[in-house]
Amino acid sequence: MAGFRDIDRALFPIKSIAAVIEIFKHHLERTSEPDLALLSIIVGAVENSLTCGRPNAPQQISDPIESSRLPSLEYHTVEVLYNKFYAIMKGAVDVPAKNTTKTQYATRELVKKVSDAVWNTLSRSYYKDRAHLQSLFSYLTGNKLDCFGVAFAVVAGCQALGFADVHLALSEDHAWVVFGEFSTETAEVTWHGKGNEDKRGQEIGKGVAARSWLYVNNKPVVCTRAMEVAALVSAINPSLNATHDAYEVAYLQQELLWLLYDLGHLTKYPMAIGNLGDLEEISSTSGRIRCDILFREAISSARSYYDNMHVYPYTYQGGYFYRNKMYKEAFESWANASDVIRKYNYSRDDEEIYKEFLEIANELIPHIMKVESSGFSASCILKKPECFAYLLRFYDGICQWEEGSATPVLHIGWAKPLVNTISKFDSEVRAQVNIVCESSPGDSKFDHKAQTNGNATSCLNNNNNYCISEKENRSSDNELIHAIESKVISEESA
Numbered sequence: 001m002a003g004f005r006d007i008d009r010a011l012f013p014i015k016s017i018a019a020v021i022e023i024f025k026h027h028l029e030r031t032s033e034p035d036l037a038l039l040s041i042i043v044g045a046v047e048n049s050l051t052c053g054r055p056n057a058p059q060q061i062s063d064p065i066e067s068s069r070l071p072s073l074e075y076h077t078v079e080v081l082y083n084k085f086y087a088i089m090k091g092a093v094d095v096p097a098k099n100t101t102k103t104q105y106a107t108r109e110l111v112k113k114v115s116d117a118v119w120n121t122l123s124r125s126y127y128k129d130r131a132h133l134q135s136l137f138s139y140l141t142g143n144k145l146d147c148f149g150v151a152f153a154v155v156a157g158c159q160a161l162g163f164a165d166v167h168l169a170l171s172e173d174h175a176w177v178v179f180g181e182f183s184t185e186t187a188e189v190t191w192h193g194k195g196n197e198d199k200r201g202q203e204i205g206k207g208v209a210a211r212s213w214l215y216v217n218n219k220p221v222v223c224t225r226a227m228e229v230a231a232l233v234s235a236i237n238p239s240l241n242a243t244h245d246a247y248e249v250a251y252l253q254q255e256l257l258w259l260l261y262d263l264g265h266l267t268k269y270p271m272a273i274g275n276l277g278d279l280e281e282i283s284s285t286s287g288r289i290r291c292d293i294l295f296r297e298a299i300s301s302a303r304s305y306y307d308n309m310h311v312y313p314y315t316y317q318g319g320y321f322y323r324n325k326m327y328k329e330a331f332e333s334w335a336n337a338s339d340v341i342r343k344y345n346y347s348r349d350d351e352e353i354y355k356e357f358l359e360i361a362n363e364l365i366p367h368i369m370k371v372e373s374s375g376f377s378a379s380c381i382l383k384k385p386e387c388f389a390y391l392l393r394f395y396d397g398i399c400q401w402e403e404g405s406a407t408p409v410l411h412i413g414w415a416k417p418l419v420n421t422i423s424k425f426d427s428e429v430r431a432q433v434n435i436v437c438e439s440s441p442g443d444s445k446f447d448h449k450a451q452t453n454g455n456a457t458s459c460l461n462n463n464n465n466y467c468i469s470e471k472e473n474r475s476s477d478n479e480l481i482h483a484i485e486s487k488v489i490s491e492e493s494a
């Protein structure tokens with residue numbers, strides 16, 4: 001079998017986190033192709049034993065990482081599961097014997113058959129959003145996978161069948177595959193969201209669907225084999241229950257992400273860098289860069305490789321600033337997140353990012369305004385015009401997101417917290433924000449440079465005004481305020 005080399009065999013039985021890391025190291029550093037099925041089965045088995053196992057008698061834990069805190073994972077167990085996966089895939093497609101030396105590329109029909117093989121072996125009905133349904137261990141022992149897990153299983157299946165051209169493509173809330181000699185073919189292989197008919201087998205829409213955040217304007221993360229390993233590591237879920245994580249699983253995920261980071265496999269994967277930043281904020285690794293630097297690296301990766309069309313790098317960073325009471329910085333991150341979403345049209349497939357912005361606007365910002373207007377605030381953001389400017393840019397981006405969309409975004413639930421927030425800034429603070437509008441369309445939407453003076457970083461245009469958004473064919477940003485006020489009035493009179 002492709003997966004098992006003698007070196008792998010030698011590392012069994014797996015009794016420690018360190019042994020799992022050794023297997024990943026070997027696959028990433030000393031093989032041409034890490035074996036996705038093997039690594040997913042192993043990490044799924046470890047996660048399952050530490051998060052889903054029945055609470056056995058508390059064993060004395062000397063050092064959970066090095067010593068045998070793990071129930072020993074036998075070579076035979078993994079081998080049986082690996083063979084089962086291979087048999088399912090082999091049975092699904094009659095792959096022509098590799099008699100030619102010519103590289104064989106996958107076809108849409110082949111990809112669909114592999115997707116059907118996974119699809120038709122899933123349990124009839126189960127709670128799709130449950131935790132720990134992302135790995136091939138879950139698939140092979142429980143016939144359950146979440147939507148990411150199905151896409152990953154298809155790519156692992158194609159690898160097992162010898163199709164090295166089939167790769168995982170990832171947006172911020174969906175996954176599909178690319179294939180063919182130049183990786184230009186695309187295919188849906190899993191479902192998305194609730195109650196939507198799956199589009200498996202179809203190519204990724206170029207039309208109106210492509211303008212929704214779900215397909216990130218055709219700027220997905222197209223994975224290499226090693227980045228597919230990073231995706232399965234990112235998908236590790238240390239949750240024990242709603243309030244606790246299994247420490248060893250989080251440690252394993254963090255160490256594997258640093259291994260992938262050091263090998264350069266996270267460079268073009270902003271969300272994986274963000275995941276590592278979250279883990280480092282919880283428990284920092286000595287000698288490693290700080291988590292706030294990781295959040296900045298995720299942003300620069302999205303700007304460099306994905307035309308700044310990804311939202312999550314900014315909300316990772318904004319969440320970090322918020323948790324650490326750095327409210328002005330949080331406003332700036334959220335304004336930058338809003339600058340991304342304004343470029344999209346809102347579609348009903350974009351619920352996940354809608355919920356993200358709704359929580360920022362209606363929970364996080366109101367909480368900040370409450371604690372800041374309690375009079376004991378240290379950061380006195382209510383006196384800073386750039387904070388007012390960031391908030392206007394944040395709201396303006398959401399308004400522009402709605403413009404031109406078939407589905408509305410804003411409703412009365414948005415307007416009250418919004419008006420309440422704006423009214424917390426005194427007029428003399430608001431007066432310092434000059435709204436500069438580029439009248440002629442075609443000008444770059446933003447023509448300003450960020451300027452730092454002292455400790456205040458302000459967002460200035462060339463005439464030294466605080467600018468929040470220069471928008472084509474929008475007469476003035478008073479429209480924004482009027483639009484909001486009219487919403488409040490009309491909804492209240494309704």
Ligand SMILES: FC(F)c1nnc(N2CCN(c3ncnc4sc(CC(F)(F)F)cc34)CC2)s1
Binds near residue numbers: 171234312315317
């Ligand atoms: F921005 C912060 F609030 C976020 N905190 N966690 C966030 N996640 C957690 C991790 N996450 C991810 N992390 C790595 N890779 C992927 S690929 C993907 C889409 C799908 F699941 F394949 F369909 C999601 C995702 C989704 C976004 S955003």
